[in-house]
Amino acid sequence: MAKADSLKLKIQLLCGDEIAMGPGKADLLDAIAAQGSISGAARAMDMSYRRAWLLVDAMNRCWREPLVETSPGRAKGGGARLSPAGRRVLDGYRALQATLDSTAHGDLLADLNSELRQEPKARAADA
């Protein structure tokens, strides 16, 4: 029997050539909502501030309304929070993930899993 979580599902939403939403950006939005700043979210995700800022900038350029609102004021970089559009888009993306995940875990996947080894065989020594 293959383990139940053999499935890896990656959902991306594209806007032109840019990725408007995906697993990493959604996690960053969750972290911003939890931490209250882009710098705090970057720290929590072990990501550079610059990378987090670039991801936020890409999201804010891809959607009709900015997903993240920043406010100046604090000593270092100010606070950040999800806009109402940010909350709607994040919730919608999570709902899409949950729907597809639940749809995927049906008979088709069970049939595939029954043919899958638990661990790969070793490579041939002369490969």
Added chain:
Amino acid sequence: MAKADSLKLKIQLLCGDEIAMGPGKADLLDAIAAQGSISGAARAMDMSYRRAWLLVDAMNRCWREPLVETSPGRAKGGGARLSPAGRRVLDGYRALQATLDSTAHGDLLADLNSELRQEPKARAADA
């Protein structure tokens, strides 16, 4: 209106740390079935023979039965074809893709698309 195909869905099946099936491996199986050899499939996909061979080797080690059968005999590398297991796994993966794709194109995605721009806004000059 965002374009209808903003969605990019990537489905992978893992076996331990290896990717047993995914978009590239499924396309390679299709190409092997069409071309009748690994070298022909590699050419058709503009991929090196070595890379195609490594992908086939990974698949053959991840599934209980080999997905690709090779036969010696031809001048250069011999022929290759899908085994019965290879055909089942490829068909199952394609069916899973089709099911998830059709499930994804519903109200949740329509709501997200309605918030998506058609093209991203330009980066700020001082970004």
